[in-house]
Amino acid sequence: MPRYRLTIEYDGRPFMGWQRQAHGPSVQAAIEDTLGQITGHVPTVYGSGRTDAGVHALGQVAHVDIEKAMTPFRLSEALNARLRPHPIAIVDCRIVDERFHARFSCCGRSYRYVIRNRRARLTLTEGREWRIAKPLDEAAMAEAAAHLVGRHDFTTFRSVHCQAESPVKTMSSLSVSRNDDRVIVRAEAPSFLHHQIRSITGCLAMVGDGRWQPSDMKAALDAKDRQALGFNAPPDGLYFVSASYPAEYRNS
Amino acid sequence: MPRYRLTIEYDGRPFMGWQRQAHGPSVQAAIEDTLGQITGHVPTVYGSGRTDAGVHALGQVAHVDIEKAMTPFRLSEALNARLRPHPIAIVDCRIVDERFHARFSCCGRSYRYVIRNRRARLTLTEGREWRIAKPLDEAAMAEAAAHLVGRHDFTTFRSVHCQAESPVKTMSSLSVSRNDDRVIVRAEAPSFLHHQIRSITGCLAMVGDGRWQPSDMKAALDAKDRQALGFNAPPDGLYFVSASYPAEYRNS
Structure with a gap:
């Protein structure tokens, strides 16, 4: 089951923040649910850090394991096509070592x-x-x-x-x-x-x-x-x- | 009747363009109509150049003659307060010589x-x-x-x-x-x-x-x-x- 590293840009205005919430839209839920549409299984997407409601990202990093192997190009194209109309874009996608963890491996964050x-x-x-x-x-x-x-x-x-x-x-x-x-x-x-x-x-x-x-x-x-x-x-x-x-x- | 020179920023997306149109919103009409609310008389606002539907401005220049004399500060404050929710802002306002014409005096435009x-x-x-x-x-x-x-x-x-x-x-x-x-x-x-x-x-x-x-x-x-x-x-x-x-x- 390959692990993918995603670099994500988003306009934070319509979201309650990065993290999935019970009541209200989040960036994490939008990406997870879209991956569910693509692969038939809703995975967990791990972000390098949470952002609050209304906070934007130019280069949020996340990782996700996907059962159905796809090339990074196909995965990012499928995500970008289906994430509409959410203002979220996958600006980079690559396969990473399975030890990579977007949050726990992260050694520096820049705002x-x-x-x-x-x-x-x-x-x-x-x-x-x-x-x-x-x-x-x-x-x-x-x-x-x-x-x-x-x-x-x-x-x-x-x-x-x-x-x-x-x-x-x-x-x-x-x-x-x-x-x-x-x-x-x-x-x-x-x-x-x-x-x-x-x-x-x-x-x-x-x-x-x-x-x-x-x-x-x-x-x-x-x-x-x-x-x-x-x-x-x-x-x-x-x-x-x-x-x-x-x-x-x-x-x- | 003093002449005012306005420097105007706008997001062009909601407008059919700078110029007043019979059917649909324009930047010129929004400013003219707002001046009408402030002064009780809808004046003509002359722009340095027309912009098309969806085209933005960081520094459009216009002039307008207003019967009721106001300080440039008060005029721009009143305009900015009342132009909401239009994405139009008066970023500079000053009184100019009455020979000044935003379009005909203009000697250079930058895009x-x-x-x-x-x-x-x-x-x-x-x-x-x-x-x-x-x-x-x-x-x-x-x-x-x-x-x-x-x-x-x-x-x-x-x-x-x-x-x-x-x-x-x-x-x-x-x-x-x-x-x-x-x-x-x-x-x-x-x-x-x-x-x-x-x-x-x-x-x-x-x-x-x-x-x-x-x-x-x-x-x-x-x-x-x-x-x-x-x-x-x-x-x-x-x-x-x-x-x-x-x-x-x-x-x-």
């Missing part, structure tokens, strides 16, 4: 958060960016972000619903840059807590508009207290960009 | 066409890019595009419905570049013929996928015959980027 810093409301990018009208100081935001890089107890930036065993995580990199009227937050880590990036981005926005100083981010981190949080950024601007795996899986 | 060169269908950018599955040779496309720069008779690339007096136009620049799996065509000219960019982009795609040689673009231009056209690219990937005006209007 991007796009803030549109302008007064006018959004048109072409509605639901896919977070608009902030007040001018943001991206240099101050970058200074604040630097306090979070490294291994820390991220309790302040963790959802009360987070199921991770420990609030201690290693932020490999966290950068803030401006491109015209877009301010982009990029985060990389082996793994993240639930709501971590949205919580951090909410606080970065408070630094950007002057309500917080960059050092307030350090104080919030040190507080290790959810009450020290500014607020969560909305899901609109958040993109799961990529998942990385050990070299042994790179060419499979 | 961008975004091709997504991949096999998987689109999700986040559905309706806002043209997907081409076959690998495109952007260097060959750039070579073909170079044949069109300068002053030429563009009859081949002109819609039968074009109302321009002459098919002779000056293409100031026409470039093709690749950014990962996006191939972007950028066109600048004092003015364009109806369907000119979509006709040119359709031919560039034929060069990109190998059906045409770059020299076939020159032959098509020289034919001065609509029958020599490959085909029109769809509106999805086309963006009106900006309109430029003589220096005397730059700071108004």
Whole structure:
């Protein structure tokens, strides 16, 4: 029974998130049910990470075992044809070693958060960016972000619903840059807590508009207290960009 | 009666185009009717150029005279609040000299066409890019595009419905570049013929996928015959980027 590795792009707006839910559409269920139509058997699709309702993906990675062997090309073509009208696309599909696990083998996850810093409301990018009208100081935001890089107890930036065993995580990199009227937050880590990036981005926005100083981010981190949080950024601007795996899986 | 210059962004999908139509929604009508709600009088809004059904704008420019004087800030705020749910936003508003005319003063127009060169269908950018599955040779496309720069008779690339007096136009620049799996065509000219960019982009795609040689673009231009056209690219990937005006209007 071959194992397939899927790279998946989706628009998160119509979904309750990645994970299958009893009540409401999810990306996982859409793919699993479509695989059921193709193979006659609904398999479990394992994602590298869950995304919340409204959060998008450019390169979510998942694996699935399929009883009926097909070439990766045929499988991705069949999935893309039948996933309509869901805004989900399989952008890459390959057969992988059976030891590969999209979640447990994953050694790095990369997210991007796009803030549109302008007064006018959004048109072409509605639901896919977070608009902030007040001018943001991206240099101050970058200074604040630097306090979070490294291994820390991220309790302040963790959802009360987070199921991770420990609030201690290693932020490999966290950068803030401006491109015209877009301010982009990029985060990389082996793994993240639930709501971590949205919580951090909410606080970065408070630094950007002057309500917080960059050092307030350090104080919030040190507080290790959810009450020290500014607020969560909305899901609109958040993109799961990529998942990385050990070299042994790179060419499979 | 002050004259206002508006810079307008819109998602072209729900509209029959920029221009007011007897049957169906248009960007011009949406803005005019909204101004009517604000001022009690429906004025005429003059655009720098028409865009077709499904064509988007990042920086369409228009002017309008309004009987009830308002600050540009108040006018754009009122427009943006009331234009909902239309995907139209006023991204800049200023008072201009009464000699300024969005169409007749305009000395340069800039468009961008975004091709997504991949096999998987689109999700986040559905309706806002043209997907081409076959690998495109952007260097060959750039070579073909170079044949069109300068002053030429563009009859081949002109819609039968074009109302321009002459098919002779000056293409100031026409470039093709690749950014990962996006191939972007950028066109600048004092003015364009109806369907000119979509006709040119359709031919560039034929060069990109190998059906045409770059020299076939020159032959098509020289034919001065609509029958020599490959085909029109769809509106999805086309963006009106900006309109430029003589220096005397730059700071108004």
